[in-house]
Amino acid sequence: MTLTRERRIVSSQATPSLPRHVRIQFDPVRQAWSVLSPEKVFWPNDISLDILRRCNGSTTIGTLISDLAAEYDAPEEDVAGDVTAFLQEWSDNLLVKL
Amino acid sequence: MSELLLPPIGMLAELTHRCPLQCPYCSNPTELMKANRELDTQTWLYLFRQAADLGVLQVHLSGGEPTLRRDLEQLVAGLSSRGVYTNLITAGVGIAEGRIRALAEAGLDHVQLSFQGARAATTERIGNNRGSHEKKLETARRVKAAGLPLTVNAPIHRHNIEEVPDFIELALSLGAERLEIANVQYSGWALVNRDALMPDRASVERQVEIVEAARERLRGIMNIDFVTPDYFATYPKPCMGGWARDAFMVAPDGTVLPCHAAHTIRSLTFERFGDRSLAEIWTDSPAFNAFRGTGWMQEPCRSCDRREIDWGGCRCQAMAIAGDPAATDPACAKSPIHARMSMLIEDALATARADGSNDATTFVYRRIAAVQEPV
Ligand code: SF4
Ligand code: SF4
Numbered sequence: 001m002t003l004t005r006e007r008r009i010v011s012s013q014a015t016p017s018l019p020r021h022v023r024i025q026f027d028p029v030r031q032a033w034s035v036l037s038p039e040k041v042f043w044p045n046d047i048s049l050d051i052l053r054r055c056n057g058s059t060t061i062g063t064l065i066s067d068l069a070a071e072y073d074a075p076e077e078d079v080a081g082d083v084t085a086f087l088q089e090w091s092d093n094l095l096v097k098l
Numbered sequence: 099m100s101e102l103l104l105p106p107i108g109m110l111a112e113l114t115h116r117c118p119l120q121c122p123y124c125s126n127p128t129e130l131m132k133a134n135r136e137l138d139t140q141t142w143l144y145l146f147r148q149a150a151d152l153g154v155l156q157v158h159l160s161g162g163e164p165t166l167r168r169d170l171e172q173l174v175a176g177l178s179s180r181g182v183y184t185n186l187i188t189a190g191v192g193i194a195e196g197r198i199r200a201l202a203e204a205g206l207d208h209v210q211l212s213f214q215g216a217r218a219a220t221t222e223r224i225g226n227n228r229g230s231h232e233k234k235l236e237t238a239r240r241v242k243a244a245g246l247p248l249t250v251n252a253p254i255h256r257h258n259i260e261e262v263p264d265f266i267e268l269a270l271s272l273g274a275e276r277l278e279i280a281n282v283q284y285s286g287w288a289l290v291n292r293d294a295l296m297p298d299r300a301s302v303e304r305q306v307e308i309v310e311a312a313r314e315r316l317r318g319i320m321n322i323d324f325v326t327p328d329y330f331a332t333y334p335k336p337c338m339g340g341w342a343r344d345a346f347m348v349a350p351d352g353t354v355l356p357c358h359a360a361h362t363i364r365s366l367t368f369e370r371f372g373d374r375s376l377a378e379i380w381t382d383s384p385a386f387n388a389f390r391g392t393g394w395m396q397e398p399c400r401s402c403d404r405r406e407i408d409w410g411g412c413r414c415q416a417m418a419i420a421g422d423p424a425a426t427d428p429a430c431a432k433s434p435i436h437a438r439m440s441m442l443i444e445d446a447l448a449t450a451r452a453d454g455s456n457d458a459t460t461f462v463y464r465r466i467a468a469v470q471e472p473v
Binding site for chain 1: 105107108151152153155156181183185207208210245246247249275276317318319320321323
């Protein structure tokens with residue numbers, strides 16, 4: 001059959017967003033941020049959370065990387081590698097829209 | 099209890115046992131409850147508030163057919179107001195026009211729709227319901243039209259294992275985000291119908307190849323979850339993520355259980371919501387504590403380095419096949435009676451050959467009082 005959808009690949013111009021079925025939420029019982037999705041609950045670390053919070057449909061991945069590099073005072077190449085791998089994985093799992 | 103008790107994350111709410119279909123592998127108990135034993139709206143809402151307070155983040159609304167509850171929108175709204183993620187598990191037959199949209203508006207997060215077959219004739223034969231396939235297709239379209247994410251659930255057994263490629267195409271054509279290829283777990287009605295449902299080894303191996311290739315091809319397009327068949331396994335699954343570890347289920351009458359087949363362990367007594375609070379049941383119920391953690395384990399689990407990976411497998415399968423709920427799940431190659439799994443496969447296939455019936459004529463369809471529970 002012809003595929004109407006295609007696998008999306010991370011690029012610096014892409015503006016990632018969270019699909020409707022993925023929600024970031026603070027859990028008062030565990031005092032931690034959670035990401036809720038159809039079958040799984042994730043407990044993101046600070047960096048993952050910072051990436052996901054910037055998935056607002058208007059920030060480009062390029063901007064996202066420079067922002068995080070500035071915030072964490074880390075070299076952009078390192079941040080770029082981590083962010084790209086993270087977003088590609090989340091996109092492949094249909095948890096982030098690119 | 100030496101281990102730290104954590105709050106539960108997930109809950110399966112079996113709102114009703116009523117269902118328009120009669121799948122011979124249904125995971126409901128063979129002793130089905132009638133509508134008059136179901137909790138009323140206010141009790142469910144109260145239970146859901148307690149669940150949220152306790153730390154439950156995700157509720158799977160199931161049955162039977164949960165949309166037969168006329169108060170489903172109210173129940174979804176109650177959960178949604180507490181930020182609980184709601185997943186509707188439906189057979190998608192007989193849902194009135196406009197209802198999916200109303201559920202979405204009430205805050206429903208996700209729909210999981212089952213297909214008994216990828217072809218209409220199979221769906222109708224397995225669920226014993228004429229016209230059901232077309233209705234499911236319509237439900238899938240309504241789910242997408244309401245903007246809800248869709249998982250197609252395909253319970254796999256001998257009568258539809260050759261349709262796995264068609265299930266993949268079907269799920270793609272419906273725009274599903276996820277497809278569950280879920281080999282039937284032999285508890286409840288599936289245990290009664292085991293001989294009629296068991297696939298042969300060659301079909302299982304073919305299926306594994308097809309699913310693996312499709313997963314690769316569809317990376318980033320559609321997720322395929324594969325629930326492998328226990329009887330053909332080397333290691334068991336971590337049933338429910340471990341007994342009473344991060345999830346539980348509630349039966350239509352409010353009985354709270356660690357998993358949907360736990361009632362088959364007759365030595366345990368399960369408590370009802372209302373007699374005690376959810377928090378009390380979760381922390382103190384002897385049935386919940388019976389197989390929590392690793393302290394209850396015997397050898398070979400006790401000294402196995404996988405004991406906190408699969409938690410010794412399924413207690414109900416240990417009960418059903420080893421006759422001892424504290425035994426190692428016989429699906430595990432280290433179980434002293436692991437060979438019995440292969441014997442059961444052979445027996446099932448021999449029975450099918452002897453009947454000359456590879457068709458569905460030997461199904462015991464899921465109905466109230468169709469089988470007596472063994473005592
Ligand atoms: S498995 Fe079939 S009979 Fe059982 S609840 Fe689901 S649709 Fe109904
Ligand atoms: S022996 Fe027990 S803990 Fe080890 S793999 Fe088998 S079931 Fe799991």
